[in-house]
Amino acid sequence: MHTSQDYLTRQAETESNARTYPRKLPVAIRRAEGLYVTDADGRVFMDCLCGAGTLALGHNHPAVVAAIREHLDEGYPLHTLDLTTPVKHRFVEELFSTLPSHFAANARIQFCSPSGADAVEAAIKLVKTATGRSGMISFQGGYHGQTHGALALMGNLGPKVPGLMPEVQFHPYPYAYRCPMGHVDCGGCDCSAYTRQALSDPEGGVARPAGMILEVVQGEGGAIPAPASWLGQIRSIANERQIPLIFDEVQTGWGRTGTMYAFEHSGVVPDVLVLSKAIGGGLPLAVIVYREELDVWKPGAHAGTFRGNQLAMSTGLATLDFIREHDVLGNVAAMSERFQERLRDLQERFGFIGDVRGRGLMLGMEIVDREQPDAIGRPTGHGSLARELQAACFADGLIVELGGRHGAVMRLLPPLTITAVQVDAVCDVIGRACRTVQAARQERDLLVHV
Ligand SMILES: Cc1ncc(COP(=O)(O)O)c(C=O)c1O
Known part of the structure; x- marks a missing residue:
């Protein structure tokens, strides 16, 4: 012992x-x-x-444990690459039913390798392919994982290594207690104006990026919720310039903030939604869900051996059912x-x-x-x-x-x-x-x- x-x-x-x-x-x-x-x-x-x-x-x-037992008792597969199964079919249907109907009606899903960072990498590739552009805008204090591309999007300089993905611009994220614009008594001043101005200024040094990525509530950055007004402004800046807007809801997705997704508090909907953590009910699973216009990927453009964790889909479904029923x-x-x-x-x-x-x-x-x-x-x-x-x-x-x-x-x-x-x-x-x-x-x- x-x-x-x-x-x-x-x-x-x-x-x-x-x-x-x-x-x-x-x-x-x-x-x-x-x-x-x-x-x-x-x-x-x-x-x-x-x-x-x-x-x-x-x-x-108990609901998650029962789902694991049932999955095994039914003889469902554990691993199928991206081949479909009854479990996967139900998972996709149920996940889509959690989304705003106008988003779900024209959405595509990509199962990614199992971590949140893997899904962030997929989102970066997706928007770069769709726009043909190369840069990304991220926000100060943001956390998107620790793979090479995701790490480049992270605000915290501590874990960074030399030679990360280039062309990432960091913009202010509304953090009233420690206002990024330097206001001591920030009553919620709107720092989206900075982003708007930087992208409008021909000498601002910020090229139109392939995408903008943000957490609706920053998690690792210190539990900082973005005000709805800022999100709305960022949404319109992205619309005006045809910049795909990515919401990383790896930590907030499926109920953490009191709504199924944190973006529901504001009504602002992304073009790409990144999900992991809770959707696997404790087992590794990660997806991106995005507007189908962005789906210009060629067959095989994004792959990964472990992109179809069947057991995690069962435990994720059990989690979702429980959230809804209780x-x-x-x-x-x-x-x-x-x-x-x-x-x-x-x-x-x-x-x-x-x-x-x-x-x-x-x-x-x-x-x-x-x-x-x-x-x-x-x-x-x-x-x-x-x-x-x-x-x-x-x-x-x-x-x-x-x-x-x-x-x-x-x-x-x-x-x-x-x-x-x-x-x-x-x-x-x-x-x-x-x-x-x-x-x-x-x-x-x-x-x-x-
Ligand atoms: C918002 C957000 N995005 C991405 C990640 C990365 O997920 P993973 O650690 O599974 O790669 C995390 C992890 O905490 C996260 O909170």
Whole structure:
């Protein structure tokens, strides 16, 4: 019998130095159910990371487990390349039924290799083929995955390597707490004007791109929802210039923000929709869905051995059925409100909580250092304090991830089925962590002044 520490030690000896989560969340997971994971020593944690938002219904949901059993019992294939099957047929029909009818009526779907980044790569290729243009516009703070093309679209400079896909222009993404236009009290000024102007200025240095890609709510960037007005402006800028608009809903798709897709909050519809994570019900699956006018690909123009994960289609379908049949979207809205109320209450008590934001069950709490204003007078993000908070939560049985600028945003991505009692339990842990961290800081300050 191995202990958690045995597994962790061996992991550190054998796995790549690129490993991330185990460094901050040293846990060897033995069992998992719903919100809870149990480590190899029998310690139970509440998991508000949920496979980075993949597990819409939490771990090993009975509906998902039953779908796996049924798939095997029926003798359905596990792998068929892009050949069709009854499971795939139903998956496509059901996925299309989640989309706005005018989009679905003229849409095409491409099954991609199984990760979100694979689907982003497909979207880049699609719009480049369709327009014959080469550049892309992405937005500051955006996260689209870590393959060579997707990484080039990422705002965070940390993981970038030399020689990424060229011709990517970064434009401001509306982040009122840390306004990209430098306004200290940004009441939601409209930075789409910058994009419009840059694309209109013959000497602006921005050529008409093959596509524009954005997250409707930035996830890794720190739980930042884009206002509907900005999305509407970006949509019209794209229309006026025939630039395909790509929404990367890898993290937001299928209920995370309280609607099936995050774009529904605004009514702004993309030309290309990128989906992964929740659509596979916890198993790897990724697709792009796009307007058929863009479908000028020649046969074989985009392929990949693992583009037809049949079992993931079954678990994805089970997830979708459950979301629809049990008013999961209603639960997301109610639990989001409850979370935000509790977190705002903490914000009033702890000065280092600068902002509480998000949409649905994609929430963030930005940790700041009010004594260290940045170049334009805003409190800087306090990454080390956020890490202390994350560690205090972990020690008290709660798994949360950090994201955003300087890793200063505590992110919450609980199962969409989380209950009120569980929300309270999660917030109780965060509250205790805030007190622990505050007390430790006060003690350190006292020592400095002795
Ligand atoms: C919005 C968004 N796009 C793309 C990706 C990349 O997905 P994957 O890690 O499966 O490649 C992620 C992953 O977190 C994401 O949040």
